[in-house]
Amino acid sequence: MEVLALIFPVFAVIVTGYIFARLEVLPQSIAGALTQFVYYTAIPAILFVIIAKQEIKDLANWSFIGVFTLPVVVVFFLMFFGARILRGLSTGNAVMLGMVSVASNTGIIALPLLHELFGEKTVVLAALANVVMVGLILVLIVILETIHSEDEGGLGATLKHLRTAVLNPIVLSTVLGIAYAITPLSLPKLVVDYLDLVASALTPCALFAVGMSIKVSDVVKxxxxxxxxxxxxxxxxPILVLLCANLAGLDPLTATAAVIASAVPTGKTMFILSKQYHEYEEVTAETVSATTAVSVITLVGWLIVLSRIFPGSFTLQ
Incomplete structure (x- = not known):
C-alpha cells in the first residue's frame, strides 16, 4: 500500500491530462505548450539548482553511466543486425529500428518522475542518463548523414541537428550546473528560491502533458x-539494465533510477529525425505513440517490481 500511495498521485496526473484532452476540456495544443515550458524552463531550473549544489565526486557516477549505457548499446546492435540480416531492411531503416527500441525520453518523463518519487539525488542520475541519450542521438545523426551524404543540403541539416542536440536546454543546464559545482561559490538564496519556484511546476506540467498526448487508438492499430x-x-x-545493476552492485536507489530511466517511452526526437531523413517514419511515429501510452501501465509494474527488489528506495517523501 505504501508503494501505491507513493505512485498514485503521479499517474493520477497523467490520467487527468488524458481525460481533459479526450473530453476537450482543454485544446490539444496545450500539451505542446506545456512540454515547451517544461523543456525550456522547468527542467533547466531544477537541473542547475540541484547539480550546482552537488559535490563533484557525486556527479562522476561512472557505475550508473555504464549500467545504463551497456544494455542500450547491446540492444541497439542486436536490433540493427537483426533488421539487416533477418528482414533485409536498409541501413537507415535498421538504424532507426534500433534507436526507437532504446532511446528513452529521459528529459520530459524520467526526470520529473524520478524527482517526484525519489528526490534530488535521482535528478542528477536522470541528467546523466540524458547526456548518454544525447550522445547516442549525435551518433545517430552522423550515421544518417553519412547514408544521405549525397543529398543536396545534407551538411546544413547535419550541423543544424548536431547543434540542436548539443545546445539543448537540458544539456546546457547540466553543463552549467557542473561548472558552478566546480567553483567554491554557493548559490545566493534569492536565486535558489527563484529556481525552486520555477522547478516546482516541472512534475505536474510534464505529467499532465504526457497524459494529453496519449492516444489509445494508436496502440489498438x-x-x-x-x-x-x-x-x-x-x-x-529495463530487465537488462536491472541485471547489469545487480552485477555492478549499484546501491538500491541508483539501480532503481537506472531501470526507470530505461523503462520510460521512446523520445519524440526519434520521430523528428526519422522525418528529416525519411527513414522508417511510420514505425517510428507509432512506436513513440504506443510506448507513451503503454508505459503508463508498464511503469507502474516496474515500480511495484522494484519496490520488492529494493524496498529501501521506496519510502514516502
Missing part, C-alpha cells in the same frame, strides 16, 4: 513491428 519495438523498449531493456 499497432502491427507486429510496433509490438516488438515497444516490448523491447518497455520490458526487455
Amino acid at each position: 499497432t502491427g507486429p513491428t510496433i509490438v516488438l519495438t515497444s516490448t523491447i523498449k518497455l520490458i526487455v531493456l
Whole structure:
C-alpha cells in the first residue's frame, strides 16, 4: 500500500491530462505548450539548482553511466543486425529500428518522475542518463548523414541537428550546473528560491502533458513491428539494465533510477529525425505513440517490481 500511495498521485496526473484532452476540456495544443515550458524552463531550473549544489565526486557516477549505457548499446546492435540480416531492411531503416527500441525520453518523463518519487539525488542520475541519450542521438545523426551524404543540403541539416542536440536546454543546464559545482561559490538564496519556484511546476506540467498526448487508438492499430519495438523498449531493456545493476552492485536507489530511466517511452526526437531523413517514419511515429501510452501501465509494474527488489528506495517523501 505504501508503494501505491507513493505512485498514485503521479499517474493520477497523467490520467487527468488524458481525460481533459479526450473530453476537450482543454485544446490539444496545450500539451505542446506545456512540454515547451517544461523543456525550456522547468527542467533547466531544477537541473542547475540541484547539480550546482552537488559535490563533484557525486556527479562522476561512472557505475550508473555504464549500467545504463551497456544494455542500450547491446540492444541497439542486436536490433540493427537483426533488421539487416533477418528482414533485409536498409541501413537507415535498421538504424532507426534500433534507436526507437532504446532511446528513452529521459528529459520530459524520467526526470520529473524520478524527482517526484525519489528526490534530488535521482535528478542528477536522470541528467546523466540524458547526456548518454544525447550522445547516442549525435551518433545517430552522423550515421544518417553519412547514408544521405549525397543529398543536396545534407551538411546544413547535419550541423543544424548536431547543434540542436548539443545546445539543448537540458544539456546546457547540466553543463552549467557542473561548472558552478566546480567553483567554491554557493548559490545566493534569492536565486535558489527563484529556481525552486520555477522547478516546482516541472512534475505536474510534464505529467499532465504526457497524459494529453496519449492516444489509445494508436496502440489498438499497432502491427507486429510496433509490438516488438515497444516490448523491447518497455520490458526487455529495463530487465537488462536491472541485471547489469545487480552485477555492478549499484546501491538500491541508483539501480532503481537506472531501470526507470530505461523503462520510460521512446523520445519524440526519434520521430523528428526519422522525418528529416525519411527513414522508417511510420514505425517510428507509432512506436513513440504506443510506448507513451503503454508505459503508463508498464511503469507502474516496474515500480511495484522494484519496490520488492529494493524496498529501501521506496519510502514516502
